[in-house]
Every structure is written in C-alpha cells, then in structure tokens.
Amino acid sequence: MVNTFSNIGVFILATIGILFLFAVLLRFLMQVGRADFYNPLSQGIVKVTNPFLRPLRKIVPGLFGIDMASLVLALLVGWVMIIGAGFLAGAGLLNPLSALLWSLLGVLMTLIAILFVGMLISIVVSWVAPQSTHPALMLLRQVLEPVYAPVRKIIPPLGVIDISPIFVFILLTVADKLLVGFAQSAHMPQLVYNLFWHIPF
Template identity: 30%
Template structure:
C-alpha cells in the first residue's frame, strides 16, 4: 500500500477506535461519578453502549457498584486498534506485547480524556456558560472527583482555582513518565526486540 493510503488508514483506525473507546470510558466515568442518569448525555451513552455492556455484566465483576464491563470493552477496542495499526505497518506483533501496548494505549486515552474534561470544566467556570445545557453538569460531575483532593490541598488565591492547572500538569507528567515508558517497552516486546 502506498504511504498516503497507510496514513489515511491509520487516521481512520485511530478515529473509529478512539470514538468507541470514548463511548465506553465516558459511560464508566459517568457511573463512577454518579452523574445524573437522566442527563441526555448519559442517556445517549447508556443507549449507545447498552447492547454490549449489559450481556457482559453477567461475566465481568463490579467493584463498589461500578460495572467494569465498559472498561473491558474499551480495552478490547484498544487491542483491536493496536493490532490493526501494527498489521498495517507490516508487523505481526507478539501477543504479550500487543496486550501491553493496548494497556498503555488505553491508559493514555483515559489520561487525555480526563485532561480534556478538566480543561473543559475550567473553561466553563471562567466564562458564562448556560447552566441549563446538559453538557455543563455532565462535565463538572466527572471532573469534580479528580479535582476535589487538589482543591483540599490548594487554597484559592484571589478567587482563582488552580486545581485544574495542577491536575493537567500531573496528567502530562503521568503520560511522560508512566505511559510512554510502558508503551516503549510494549512495542519492543511486540516486535520481539
């Protein structure tokens, strides 16, 4: 395949599997944060993932009334994404390396998703955003559990809340110091190096 087609295929694979992973992870985060079930965004997430999550709940345990089925499905999507991307590069990966690459990819995806949610919550708090829009409480309810410990440790200075900036810094450091080394190790393992 030509380089342009491979690049286009990589973009499509990353987009499609990223969207699937986002659906499952947002559902999991909404459950963990106990977001109002009647929020239209929650309703969409539950309807879009219901077909796969509900049957899997019988076999996948729950932790503190939180179903881990969406996490497992997001992990399966990450495995398929990594498999397709490595096959597209002309490499048949070793199984253990592929599984670890998927773990690193999912961790990175979760961190980037949380960073985007925290950034959106910070922006909405700075500007006059219509509180009636269902996205506002949805994002705030998901971001608050991550920001609460930082808000306890950091006092507000002049009415400014610096906890989102610190949370984003922590996420960026976690990506650089934890996820990237894991991904590098997994890639070497997948390629048999």
C-alpha cells in the same frame, strides 16, 4: 497504491476506534462521578456502549463500586485497534500479550488526555459562561468532580478561587510523561502510539 489503501484503512480504524474508546471511557467516568444518566448526552453514550457492556457485565462484575466491565471493554477496544492497525499496515499479527500491554498504556494516556482537555473546557467556560446549564457542561462538571475532590481535601479553595485544577493539571501531566516514558522503554511501535490520544504538548 497498496500503502495508500493501508494508510486509509489504518486511519478509518483509528478514527472509529478512538471515538468508541472515548464513549467507553466517558461511560466509566460517568459511573465514577455518579453522573446524571438522564442527561441527553449521557443517554447517547449509554446507547452506544450498552450493546457491548451488557454481555460483558455478565462475565466481569463491578469491584468496590467501580465499573470494571467498562475498563475491560476499553482494553479490548485498544487491543483490537492495535491488532487491526498492525494487520492493515502490513506488520502482520502483533504479539497479543504485547498488544495488551500497549493497549493498557494507550487507554491510560487517552483517559488522561480526556480529563486534561475536559478541564480546559470547563475552566474556559467558567470564565465565559459560569451559569451555563448546557447538558454537555453539566455532564463535564459531574465527570470532573471526583478528580478535583481528593485534591480539595488537601488544598482547600482560597475564598471563592478553586486552585485544585492547577494541581490536577500538574499531576496529569506528570502521569502522562511517566506513561510515555514507559511506552518508549517498552518499545511501543510508533504506529501503535499514534492510535491513541495524548495530552497535546
């Protein structure tokens, strides 16, 4: 019975934590992509993250136009998820420094997975409804543009066919595999690994 309640506690913590982590990472990507903050979905993400980002920005300034406060908040969310899951699972207090390293790896893997799945959705929609102006799709295009742009400078579109997503998919997959390999070499516990979102293959 104790194990059942522990598993339920970890599940609830992981679900709430990963959803909030999604919001924080999307807020970061929105800032990088200069997304439309008047978009209804953008407004929702801003409302969820602002109570935590506003005080944090007083301590953590931006750097070269990058919203460092969002990245620090994402690391803190991952760290709290790891420490909390370890406590609920009966593992006790995990090493805070190790938890910070695992949080960094988990946040990066989650960010890669968000971009990967976002690209899949964008590509499918471009086939099915290329002229769609749904707020979620508009925001997705704005978030993904900074990812595509550097690749397009090296590999321009072939006429009307943009092949940059293919190479971005490859780069994201390689980056994810490298991170997973490093996590394994750092002996990241399976409990911690399961807290974060990964490329689904």
